Amino acid sequence: MTTQNDTLLHVSNLKKHFPIYNRGILGKRVTNYVKAVDGVNFTISRGEVLGLVGESGCGKTTTGRTILRAETPTDGSIIFRDNDKGEIDLALLNREELRDVWRNIQLIFQDPYSSLNPRMTLEQIVGEPLHNYDVLKGGALRDRVAELLGLVGLRPEYMSRYPHAFSGGQRQRIGIARALALNPQMIICDEPVSALDVSIQAQILNLLQDLQAQFQLTYLFISHDLSVVRHLCHRVAVMYVGKIVEIASTEELFNNIQHPYCEALLSSAPTPDPRAKRKHVPLIGEVPDPANPPPGCYFHPRCLYAKEQCKAEPPLLREVKPGHWSACHFSEELSLGS
């Protein structure tokens, strides 16, 4: 994965290990680490939507938070091509330098209920980033907030209301308007539609799709829902216990699976068609504890195709076909998903 000119973000060997403490008579001691993110590599191009999928606890949110530097990485680099500052490694920045970069990278949260301050009006919530960065004031700020509300399909007259007066879908729109306020280059969307009802989910997905096309936005789109990811993303990365196990363009990934975990994940997803012929690849056992992962390939205890090599040797993420990366020793020999 080389950094090309249109690469906006290049994450290499990113790690975030959380210490596990043991409180004893000698005070707090670190006994082990939760390896929440454990050597993640990927790039995102300008104007691209990269999906990050995987089961609960695999490290999606931690990856997003570490890129944003809401968490300090344990290791690795996060090269971002900033509009104002050029190529910078976010992993090396201090608080003050980060503040400037945060103008260009925004976050949309999963929970539209707890992510908005209940004591602020829409105008204050959506206008806060503009105010914080001293971009606009007074009437011009109000005009911009009105424009942003219009963009996400909310009436500007709502500006003086508080979040409690809005439904879940409307609150998610407010969060999106706020994220757009500073014209960011990239938005990290962490499960933005998971808490929403089907009909509202469709409205928000269409909105995110339209805004992306209109402003050539770049999204890192985190989700556990394969249907949503297939619908919205250009490329998809699949995560398992802190590592990326497969990454490819969306159509390639869904039609030409190269990793046994992704095969199992996809075959577990319910299909809204009673006539669909299901191929079940049963996934036995549980996701390993990220503090004590198994040796070799982390997936081997649950893998239908595991061989001796898989129990000892950790597979690397490698390009098995042009643009299609898989972390399985046997991708070429297996014919999966068929």
Add this chain to the structure above:
Amino acid sequence: MSDVLLEVNDLHVSFFLTEGIVRAVSGVSFQIERGKTLGIVGESGCGKSVTARAILNMVRPPGRIVSGEINYYGQSDTPIDLAKLDPHGAEIRRIRWGEISMIFQEPMTSLSPVHTIGNQMIEAIRLHMDMSKQDAAAHAVGLLARVGLAQPERLLTRYRHELSGGMRQRVMIAMALSCNPKLLIADEPTTAVDVTTQAQILNLMRDLQQEFGMAIIFITHALGVIAEVADHVVVMYLGEEAEVADVDTIYYKAAHPYTQALLRSIPRHDIKLDRLETIEGNVPDPMNMPDGCKFHPRCRHYDPGKCANPALLQIGEQHWSRCARAHEINPQLSRTEQPS
């Protein structure tokens, strides 16, 4: 005995609040056959859980069953109307859990945090079956093993917080099966778990149904899950059923604009879609429901001249729609299927 195990007729359940009346369920009718799975699908607040609680006569004040019948053909062809039973009486208590068991929507709140899994299971089993403590414990171990939990003896000594979401859901299923029910009501049993765990639980429920022959009412908002598990489907909107049919008809010959719109609004992992269709607007506030057809403010087929007060119309042998224009909006419904 007939094939019908439970028959809900024109059920109305309301909550009487100081701010007004919430008509959570307003005229729902459906049947469930022995050994079959009925799916109830609809968006949040449409009345799925209240319907389920009403079947067990467990609606709590300020709510109550206002009218309607819930005929249960448990032992014979003479039904018991569960809606008319004293909610605290002996008969409903025997049927609850003993014959009709339920997996509640909130898995966290339905297992106690302070008692071991074993104590909770043994107590529940002994309440309904005449068993010694040892026998009940052995029965519990067998059930836990049957739902695929490893080391069931050890599990008996563990607490809720020590289990993963998938394990908790399996414990709930094991408990619900403990008295070999004729009907299992599962309210969103897989909503809080990952797709991989969901697939395991759906497979498990299918296997258990074959083994024990119980009927299942499966409640969910996920259209993908319904397609996989249900024989028959009730689509609910604002406390009413919009459409009732066998699962194939719902997905291929939907005859209510709400069902049609729902199906077109979901993203899919199995086919590529360019754009989702959306249903404009939001589900209305339950205290201020629209007059006439409840879906009309969001309906693209609304015609004031025709849609005044749609009844649930039978449009096929096993197919009902609460849309006055069902035949116009679904050209696939043949003329011969129309009631004369």
